[in-house]
Amino acid sequence: MGVAPERIRDALDMPQTRARLALQRCQSELAGRSVFFMPDSQLEIPLARFLHNELGMTLLEVGTPFLHRAHMMPELEALPSGTFLSEGQHVDRQLDRVRAARPDITVCGLGLANPLESEGMTTKWAIELVFTPIQGYDQAADLAELFARPLRRKDKLDFGRPPVAVGA
Amino acid sequence: MQLSFWTYEGPPHVGAMRVATGMRGLHYVLHAPQGDTYADLLFTMIERNTARPPVTYTTFQARDLGADTADLFKEAARDAYERFRPEALLVGASCTAELLQDDPGGLARAINLPIPVVGVELPAYQKKENWGAAETFYQLVRAFARAPQSPPERASCNILGPTALGFRHRDDVREIVGLLEGMGIRVNVVAPASAAPSDLTRLGDAHFNVVLYPEIGGVAAAFLKRQFRQEATKTVPIGVGATREFIAEVAALAGLDASAVAEASRLPWYSRSVDSTYLTGKRVFIFGDATHAVAAARVASRELGFTVVGLGTYSREQARDVREAAAQYGLEALITDDYLEVEAAIEAAACELVLGTQMERNIAKRLGLPCAVISAPVHVQDFPARYSPQMGFEGANVIFDTWVHPLMMGLEEHLLAMFREDREFNDEAKPSHLGSGKLPEQSAAAMPANSDILVEALGWNAQAEAELKKIPFFVRGKARRNTEKYAAMKGIGTITVETLYDAKAHYAR
Numbered sequence: 001m002g003v004a005p006e007r008i009r010d011a012l013d014m015p016q017t018r019a020r021l022a023l024q025r026c027q028s029e030l031a032g033r034s035v036f037f038m039p040d041s042q043l044e045i046p047l048a049r050f051l052h053n054e055l056g057m058t059l060l061e062v063g064t065p066f067l068h069r070a071h072m073m074p075e076l077e078a079l080p081s082g083t084f085l086s087e088g089q090h091v092d093r094q095l096d097r098v099r100a101a102r103p104d105i106t107v108c109g110l111g112l113a114n115p116l117e118s119e120g121m122t123t124k125w126a127i128e129l130v131f132t133p134i135q136g137y138d139q140a141a142d143l144a145e146l147f148a149r150p151l152r153r154k155d156k157l158d159f160g161r162p163p164v165a166v167g168a
Numbered sequence: 169m170q171l172s173f174w175t176y177e178g179p180p181h182v183g184a185m186r187v188a189t190g191m192r193g194l195h196y197v198l199h200a201p202q203g204d205t206y207a208d209l210l211f212t213m214i215e216r217n218t219a220r221p222p223v224t225y226t227t228f229q230a231r232d233l234g235a236d237t238a239d240l241f242k243e244a245a246r247d248a249y250e251r252f253r254p255e256a257l258l259v260g261a262s263c264t265a266e267l268l269q270d271d272p273g274g275l276a277r278a279i280n281l282p283i284p285v286v287g288v289e290l291p292a293y294q295k296k297e298n299w300g301a302a303e304t305f306y307q308l309v310r311a312f313a314r315a316p317q318s319p320p321e322r323a324s325c326n327i328l329g330p331t332a333l334g335f336r337h338r339d340d341v342r343e344i345v346g347l348l349e350g351m352g353i354r355v356n357v358v359a360p361a362s363a364a365p366s367d368l369t370r371l372g373d374a375h376f377n378v379v380l381y382p383e384i385g386g387v388a389a390a391f392l393k394r395q396f397r398q399e400a401t402k403t404v405p406i407g408v409g410a411t412r413e414f415i416a417e418v419a420a421l422a423g424l425d426a427s428a429v430a431e432a433s434r435l436p437w438y439s440r441s442v443d444s445t446y447l448t449g450k451r452v453f454i455f456g457d458a459t460h461a462v463a464a465a466r467v468a469s470r471e472l473g474f475t476v477v478g479l480g481t482y483s484r485e486q487a488r489d490v491r492e493a494a495a496q497y498g499l500e501a502l503i504t505d506d507y508l509e510v511e512a513a514i515e516a517a518a519c520e521l522v523l524g525t526q527m528e529r530n531i532a533k534r535l536g537l538p539c540a541v542i543s544a545p546v547h548v549q550d551f552p553a554r555y556s557p558q559m560g561f562e563g564a565n566v567i568f569d570t571w572v573h574p575l576m577m578g579l580e581e582h583l584l585a586m587f588r589e590d591r592e593f594n595d596e597a598k599p600s601h602l603g604s605g606k607l608p609e610q611s612a613a614a615m616p617a618n619s620d621i622l623v624e625a626l627g628w629n630a631q632a633e634a635e636l637k638k639i640p641f642f643v644r645g646k647a648r649r650n651t652e653k654y655a656a657m658k659g660i661g662t663i664t665v666e667t668l669y670d671a672k673a674h675y676a677r
Contacts, residue, residue, distance in 0.1 A: 113212065115212055
């Protein structure tokens with residue numbers, strides 16, 4: 001469109017710097033943590049790219065309901081090589097893999113979130129990622145926060161310990 | 169077919185899911201496309217179940233339709249048996265899969281599983297959730313119930329009707345089991361909720377059936393009466409009066425003395441106590457499933473002294489009962505599953521309290537009316553952490569609290585009038601729990617309006633307006649409407665203070 005590269009750089013410099021700064025807080029909480037995507041929102045591949053490339057999370061499996069390779073090519077190329085992708089669902093077998101992998105956080109639909117939480121796992125509802133504005137530089141930190149909050153909450157909650165029986 | 173973005177009941181396979189999810193040891197293989205798996209979240213999110221419903225979906229996709237979907241179903245049924253090892257398999261199709269005409273019942277029997285297979289055919293385009301639950305429960309009872317080895321003792325019963333995702337079923341069952349056991353009656357089987365298929369085989373070992381939710385348990389109870397001559401209760405114990413009648417009915421069936429039962433409800437005294445005087449004649453609109461709507465009308469009118477100004481249901485199968493009940497209050501029942509019709513009826517009724525489902529709660533919120541939920545469909549809030557039954561004596565306590573708390577109390581009304589000019593209590597101030605500040609301008613829609621009166625067309629002179637302002641805000645709308653109606657009737661062009669008091673005297677008669 002005949003716009004000089006310097007002009008684009010100048011225009012994007014401020015928002016990019018601001019976004020990187022805002023991401024720092026969640027980076028320390030999320031880097032090195034593992035994530036497993038159950039297929040739900042159709043946003044799984046770009047989200048996986050963001051969590052890995054910008055927050056340093058480990059991708060255990062990226063499941064998506066429907067994969068159009070041609071459309072998703074640039075996104076797929078941005079994923080680390082060897083990422084385990086799955087399309088569609090045989091939900092019970094996939095749950096077996098979740099249970100075996102014990103991810104730090106599982107991104108899944110509302111039908112699975114509470115059952116997994118009750119097994120002691122941490123989840124993020126995929127639907128919230130659809131309803132929340134998560135696009136663009138200024139929402140990047142909000143997006144990271146959506147993944148950090150369930151983990152932070154888990155650390156916060158404390159219901160004490162059941163009393164120990166006398167003589168036990 | 170009418171397209172809708174909100175419905176009171178789901179398709180009938182959701183009813184079957186409610187039965188299967190409530191039970192133990194039963195697995196439901198549902199021929200359904202990928203999208204239908206959404207139904208899981210009704211149970212895991214709304215009811216906060218810690219496990220997924222025991223349902224395997226075949227999740228066929230568009231590309232499977234050219235291939236053999238029947239094979240897909242057989243494979244899913246085999247896998248489900250291997251993985252979950254249930255006592256029995258329930259099989260059927262969802263609305264979309266019904267069109268494939270794959271006959272899940274026949275297919276499942278063809279694979280020769282070593283467990284019983286029960287097929288349910290639920291006509292998705294004619295019937296709905298409660299019908300689906302009733303039919304599924306009936307088919308299971310028909311498949312499993314066996315005649316008793318010896319005649320059961322007289323003081324024994326089953327409890328029929330509770331399912332997963334039912335409005336307060338969890339707590340109602342606890343309350344009624346406690347009541348029955350307190351009377352010395354043995355509770356043989358509670359079903360479908362908490363029962364396994366093997367428990368259903370023992371249904372015949374009770375002398376009679378307690379039907380808590382006729383919408384769901386009624387068909388099975390009728391079958392058990394034909395088959396084993398088990399009588400079934402007719403009274404649903406919601407409210408003090410109905411609970412007393414229920415006890416008398418049960419005692420007669422069990423051959424016991426009903427007078428020994430301890431009555432533990434505070435409702436009768438709370439309702440007679442002087443502070444409750446203000447409840448007298450409060451206009452209440454009621455909508456829900458047939459059982460809860462009819463019961464609510466009785467409690468509202470006889471036990472709380474309200475005036476029932478609207479009564480309706482979405483349960484078409486039980487419409488006759490609701491029509492009969494409505495006639496007792498001089499009303500014509502509203503039978504519909506279109507919430508926009510219900511909303512219009514609520515507005516037209518100019519009521520002061522709405523008792524309804526979650527949908528009526530949303531409508532009431534929009535209209536600025538107090539509301540309490542009395543029936544499914546349910547919301548996550550309708551599964552309270554605390555014990556909160558609707559049935560029995562404790563249920564009556566819960567009802568008193570939940571219906572009365574949304575209203576303003578009598579003394580509060582007087583205090584508000586007294587401190588009308590006060591900085592904190594003036595009628596433009598927000599309720600204190602919402603922080604300080606002014607209320608937003610009240611819209612005409614927020615007031616129960618009589619559409620035949622045009623407020624703007626009638627002139628109030630300044631003194632009359634000032635006098636109107638002295639009337640507490642919560643009755644001001646009514647005073648304004650009555651005065652204007654009176655003025656229109658008498659052909660008065662400008663409303664004066666005299667007109668205001670003439671109208672007051674006229675309507676006081």
